[in-house]
Amino acid sequence: MEQVIANGLYLGAQYALIALGLTLIFALMNVLNFAHGQMYVLGGFITYTVYGQLGLPFVVALLASGLTLAVIGALMEKFLFRTVIRRSHREESTMLLAAATAFFFDAVILLLFGEKQRGVPKIVKGVFNDAGIIMPYDRIVVGALAIVFIAAFVLYMQYSRVGRAMRALAQDRVAAQLMGVRVDRYSMIGFAMGAMLAGVVGGLLVTITGVNSGIGGPISIKAFLMVMIGGAGVVGGAIAGGFILGMMESVGLTVLREYGDVTYLVIFAALMVFLSVRPNGLMGKPWG
Amino acid sequence: MTLNRNTRIAAVVAFLAIVFIAVPAVISLSGRFDLYYTLTSVALLSIASAGVWLTFYIGRINIGQGAYALTGGYVSAILVMNHGWSFWLTLPAAGLFCAAASVLIGLPILRLRGVYFAMVTLVLTEVARLLALALPITNGAKGIVSIPLPGALSVFGITLIPDFATLQNSRLAFYLLAVTLMVVCFAIMYRLVNSRIGKLCQSLQQNEELASSIGVNIAYLRVIAYAVSSFFGGVSGAIFAAISQSIYPSSFTVTDSVNFMLNCFLGGLGYVFGPMLGTLVLYFGWDLLFQTGRFQLLIYSGLMIVLMLVLPNGLLSLAETTRKKG
Numbered sequence: 001m002e003q004v005i006a007n008g009l010y011l012g013a014q015y016a017l018i019a020l021g022l023t024l025i026f027a028l029m030n031v032l033n034f035a036h037g038q039m040y041v042l043g044g045f046i047t048y049t050v051y052g053q054l055g056l057p058f059v060v061a062l063l064a065s066g067l068t069l070a071v072i073g074a075l076m077e078k079f080l081f082r083t084v085i086r087r088s089h090r091e092e093s094t095m096l097l098a099a100a101t102a103f104f105f106d107a108v109i110l111l112l113f114g115e116k117q118r119g120v121p122k123i124v125k126g127v128f129n130d131a132g133i134i135m136p137y138d139r140i141v142v143g144a145l146a147i148v149f150i151a152a153f154v155l156y157m158q159y160s161r162v163g164r165a166m167r168a169l170a171q172d173r174v175a176a177q178l179m180g181v182r183v184d185r186y187s188m189i190g191f192a193m194g195a196m197l198a199g200v201v202g203g204l205l206v207t208i209t210g211v212n213s214g215i216g217g218p219i220s221i222k223a224f225l226m227v228m229i230g231g232a233g234v235v236g237g238a239i240a241g242g243f244i245l246g247m248m249e250s251v252g253l254t255v256l257r258e259y260g261d262v263t264y265l266v267i268f269a270a271l272m273v274f275l276s277v278r279p280n281g282l283m284g285k286p287w288g
Numbered sequence: 289m290t291l292n293r294n295t296r297i298a299a300v301v302a303f304l305a306i307v308f309i310a311v312p313a314v315i316s317l318s319g320r321f322d323l324y325y326t327l328t329s330v331a332l333l334s335i336a337s338a339g340v341w342l343t344f345y346i347g348r349i350n351i352g353q354g355a356y357a358l359t360g361g362y363v364s365a366i367l368v369m370n371h372g373w374s375f376w377l378t379l380p381a382a383g384l385f386c387a388a389a390s391v392l393i394g395l396p397i398l399r400l401r402g403v404y405f406a407m408v409t410l411v412l413t414e415v416a417r418l419l420a421l422a423l424p425i426t427n428g429a430k431g432i433v434s435i436p437l438p439g440a441l442s443v444f445g446i447t448l449i450p451d452f453a454t455l456q457n458s459r460l461a462f463y464l465l466a467v468t469l470m471v472v473c474f475a476i477m478y479r480l481v482n483s484r485i486g487k488l489c490q491s492l493q494q495n496e497e498l499a500s501s502i503g504v505n506i507a508y509l510r511v512i513a514y515a516v517s518s519f520f521g522g523v524s525g526a527i528f529a530a531i532s533q534s535i536y537p538s539s540f541t542v543t544d545s546v547n548f549m550l551n552c553f554l555g556g557l558g559y560v561f562g563p564m565l566g567t568l569v570l571y572f573g574w575d576l577l578f579q580t581g582r583f584q585l586l587i588y589s590g591l592m593i594v595l596m597l598v599l600p601n602g603l604l605s606l607a608e609t610t611r612k613k614g
Contacts, residue, residue, distance in 0.1 A: 032403045034546075080593065088600035089558070092349050095406070096553035097596045099546055103589035111586065217542060221414065224407040232403055265418040268411050275408060276396030284404075 002132045008250035009243070010139055013146035014201060016242025018219065019226035020153060020235065021197030027170035027233035028190040030091060031081055034098040037219030038105035039195050043069050043202025044211030045113045051207075052120035058207070065203035066196045073195025076101065077188045102216070109213045119210035142204050149200060150239060157235060166190050170233060225271065231284020240282055307467050312460060324459040328531065330571045331466035332524045335473045337551040337563035339520035342477065344557050345486075346513045347493035348398070352409030353521045354545035355416035356386040360522030361529035361539060365432040366425060375438035376449070379526050386522030387515040394514040398507075401496075413545040420537035431536035438465075438530055462531050469527070470564070473520060478560050480516070489513055554595070556602020565603055 018040060025033045033039075043065040051061035084097050124137040157163035165186045168176040177183045202211065226245045230237025245267070252263035275281070315323050336353050343350035360382035367373040367381060397408050420426045437452040449465075452458045480486055488509055491499040500506045529535040551570055555562025573591065577584045599605055 026403065032406065080597065083597055084600045087597075090601075092344075092557070093553060093596070093600045095349060096550055097593065099550060100589050100592035100596060103585060104593060107583075107585035107589055111582065221410065221542065224410060228404060228407050228411075262418070262422055265415065265422060268415045268418070271411065272393075272397065272408065272415075275400060275404065279400045279404060281404075 003134065004250050004254050005247075006133045006135055008247035010135070010143040010246070011250055012243030012246025013143045013150070014205060014242075015222065015226055015246045016150055016239045017146045017197060017201045017204075018223045019230070019238035019242045020150065021194040021201075022223045023227050023230070023233055023235065023238040024166075024197070025191055025194035026227070027235075028166060028187050029077070029081060029085070029094075031094045032098060032224075033194065034095070034220060035102040035105050035216075036194075036198050036223050037216035037221075038102050038109065039069055039072070039198035040202040040205075040219050041109055041211055041213060041216045042072075042105060043199030044206040045109060045118070045202075046199070047203035047206045048113075048118045048120055048211060052118070058123050062200060062203045065199040069199025069202075070192040070196035074188050074192040076195070077191035081191070082184065082187070102220070106213065106216060109216070113213060115213050117210055117212040118206070120207055123207050138207060142208055145204060146201070149197075153197070154235060154239075162186065162189060225267070228271065228275065228281055231281030234281075234283045237281055237283040304471065307471070308464070312463070321457075321459060324463045325531075326571065326575060328459070328463045328466045330568050331463075331470040332527055332531075333548070333551065333571065334564045334567040335466075335470055336521045336524040337548045337555075337567050338473055338477050339517035340548045341552045341555075341557070341560075341563045342480075342489075342513050342517045342520075344552055345481065345493060346489045346510050347496070348401070348510070348514075349403070349406035349549065350409050350514075350517065351406055351542075351545045351549050352412035353517070353548040354413040354540035354542065355409075356390065356518040356521030357525030357528065357544065358413075358416045358420060358535075358537070358540040359389060360386050360525030361535040362420060362426055362432070363522070364526035365435050365529045365535045368435055369432060370425075375436075375530055379523060382526035383519040383523040386525075387519040390515050390518030391511055394511050394518075395507075398510045398514060410542060410545065413540070413542050417537050417541060426537070429537060431534055431539075432529075433534040435529060435533045435535070437533070462527075466527060469523065474561065474564060481560050485509070485512075550592075554592075554603060556604035559602065559604040562602055562604050569603065 018036070021039075022033055022036045025031055025036075046065040046068055047058075047061040049061075050056050050064045051058050080097055080101065081094055084094055085091070088094070122136075122138050124141050126137045128135045128137055128140060157167060165176070165181045166189070168179065168181055169183060169186050169190070173183060205211070222245065226241035227238060228241070229244050230239070230241030248267050248270075249263065252266060256263050256266060311327065315321060336357055339356075340350045340353045363382040363385045364375070364378040367378040368375055373381070393412070397405065397412075400408055421428055426432070437458060438449075439451050452461050481489075488499070488504050491504060492506055492509060496506050525540065528539070532539075547570065551566035552563045553566070554570055555564065555566030574584075574588055577588050580587055595603075
């Protein structure tokens, strides 16, 4: 039992970090970033190259993943999403753009890094084995790092000037603009931060699960799930959604083991029922 | 679109002539019989996309059409294989089954809006795939294979459609079947959109609260629209199963659902015939780029991004802007 909870917490911390990036982009721009999973994969591959291939320290690799993705995110916002939002009649058109960028990233990743499963050497060796919990140290480190990043993100959003501007933007774009917030600039920063988070998680997880070019789509779907559970566009919701999904996956895999591979089926069904009772997730605003 | 009546009739006649006479003639002259399969796929996919378009019309982003296409395919396959039904009966059965399922699913989830609806429908596609893997009747990952070709259809002793297995060219037969259904489907769509219900649906797209406050039964309308949409999805899935004579859980996946949505976007959300054009362009574009080998996806998605930047309101919006200028 302790083992299941520990696994759930570890999974939840990573998932929450993925969902945070997605929900940030959604809150600021009303864009559902289909390419989020692909950004995660890209981050993973960058860490793989820098840490695994070039042999530089892990921290450098993580920084490289985050920075590259931040730049990519900023460029995407400036040259793609902003243009389309301005020109299109309907907001949903950004979804086609997001899906197209997802395909594009898939293609780029496949060309640059190939289709093989890639892993890197462990960052910390050894296994923690006490009080009925078995957990490799590197998982503990990664889980702890994820929690540190989440805390840093929340504090940044809460207390920094940029964070305040972005929260204002998420609340009411027009009002924020009237108060003198530079909407375009903060949208770009927000998109860059969302992408950066995806890259950082990718970099963190490559040390444990490895990475391959095909997992982008499934990761995106999981991120969507978490955001739906917690409520789209709410930071607290994304964190809650991440931990809830992590816990459900961990418990589901143990409890439903004898019924075969039905964990996700059960999770999906539960989600449908949940959403029909609470259409905006746990903490989401009504969305029209 | 203020074309006068005569031009409109002429356009429809020209379209029918191209689809039913010119295309088969050109194909038999050039000997490129493989094109039949491509065009059949385009026709079927555009039926499913038309369904997605209808949900866009009531202001919902539907990424779950793959689920209904898969369900339709399985319903048809199971009825033919296990219960010995004729394919022609399973076609409406598959559609109706999907419509009924969509009413049950739609009643709760159609209350969701925007991204929530989009994400739930996306999840629905995954649910359908996982169900197909888990249920005993669908035969798991092995799928249902060697489904017989559609048999003869006769009413009161008159053979309307010959047995596909006895035909020399079953590709042509499938092409004609798919194209006929596509024409019927888009005729229904056109009629629906330009009717009272169509106008009401448009009011849903703009503002549901306002529509409901002036007495539009929004819950009823959106379930109807969703059911029609799923009906189209089921029918197209059923024919796909018949053409490939097999159906697997991976026959329609999230990618297909996303593609159905992209077809609508590309053609233009404001135009009934948008999904047809979008499907044609996307499917052929993908096929043509096959020669570029490993760069296929890169070029394809790059073009899609460029297209989106230049024409964010769909290909058909091009016609509108030129007309305005001229």
